[in-house]
Amino acid sequence: MKSKQELRLEYKTKRCQLSLEEETALNEQLLSRFTKLDLSGVEFLHIFIPIGKYHEPNTYLIINYVQEFFPQIKIVVSRSNFDDYSMQHFILDEHTLFEMNSWGIPEPISGIKVASSVIDMIIVPLLIFDLFGYRVGYGKGFYDRFFSSCKVGVQRVGLSFFNPIDVIADKNEYDVQLTKAITPDQIYHFFDDK
Ligand SMILES: Nc1nc2c(c(=O)[nH]1)N(C=O)[C@@H](CNc1ccc(C(=O)N[C@@H](CCC(=O)O)C(=O)O)cc1)CN2
Numbered sequence: 001m002k003s004k005q006e007l008r009l010e011y012k013t014k015r016c017q018l019s020l021e022e023e024t025a026l027n028e029q030l031l032s033r034f035t036k037l038d039l040s041g042v043e044f045l046h047i048f049i050p051i052g053k054y055h056e057p058n059t060y061l062i063i064n065y066v067q068e069f070f071p072q073i074k075i076v077v078s079r080s081n082f083d084d085y086s087m088q089h090f091i092l093d094e095h096t097l098f099e100m101n102s103w104g105i106p107e108p109i110s111g112i113k114v115a116s117s118v119i120d121m122i123i124v125p126l127l128i129f130d131l132f133g134y135r136v137g138y139g140k141g142f143y144d145r146f147f148s149s150c151k152v153g154v155q156r157v158g159l160s161f162f163n164p165i166d167v168i169a170d171k172n173e174y175d176v177q178l179t180k181a182i183t184p185d186q187i188y189h190f191f192d193d194k
């Protein structure tokens with residue numbers, strides 16, 4: 001069993017080793033899997049803007065798809081506060097302006113704020129996840145804090161280029177399981193998934 005620390009290093013490296021062709025193909029497969037999700041009942045969809053230098057999944061493909069085929073869904077993006085590891089949420093629309101923060105994350109700098117309690121589905125960044133739906137992120141706990149402020153039943157959908165490992169060795173009391181995870185090969189459904 002590997003620790004979060006070991007897995008972070010391993011999967012950061014694996015992502016950086018993908019060729020451009022491999023990454024492009026994996027991103028297209030992720031989009032194709034995403035289109036199989038049931039989005040009925042989703043009014044507010046939270047999504048992350050990819051950090052280019054870390055080769056995160058290209059969520060712009062998903063954003064474009066949702067904007068085209070589900071124009072009624074409001075897409076929500078966040079600013080991160082690295083002082084208290086909280087996030088502030090904004091509706092993404094044609095007026096949203098982005099600015100690169102000092103961590104290389106493009107973030108909205110203005111717009112309509114929304115409370116985390118209205119969000120129905122969250123597309124979750126991760127480095128790797130396990131067969132129980134636990135995830136390893138960059139290790140600041142942003143998403144675990146965010147999840148704990150959301151409504152019960154919020155869908156937490158991980159996006160991963162890689163298949164899950166069996167089990168993450170060191171979980172903590174704050175870790176919140178994903179309800180689903182999308183990989184290029186399949187969609188995983190976890191414990192409380194409907
Ligand atoms: N696209 C995206 N946005 C996101 C996240 C994410 O994983 N992906 N986050 C998910 O939580 C939060 C930001 N979390 C982050 C945490 C640490 C670092 C970072 O650069 N950490 C290292 C340096 C990089 C390295 O380890 O090589 C550091 O602490 O120095 C960046 C983002 C909120 N927004």
Ligand SMILES: Nc1ncnc2c1ncn2[C@@H]1O[C@H](COP(=O)(O)OP(=O)(O)OP(=O)(O)O)[C@@H](O)[C@H]1O
Nearest residue numbers: 135136137138139140141142143144145148172174
């Ligand atoms: N709701 C919370 N309240 C207080 N501390 C928290 C909360 N959630 C997580 N933490 C703390 O944040 C730290 C990072 O957590 P963890 O290692 O699970 O990060 P991660 O899930 O890999 O990262 P991220 O969520 O940023 O992608 C841990 O020390 C954890 O105790």
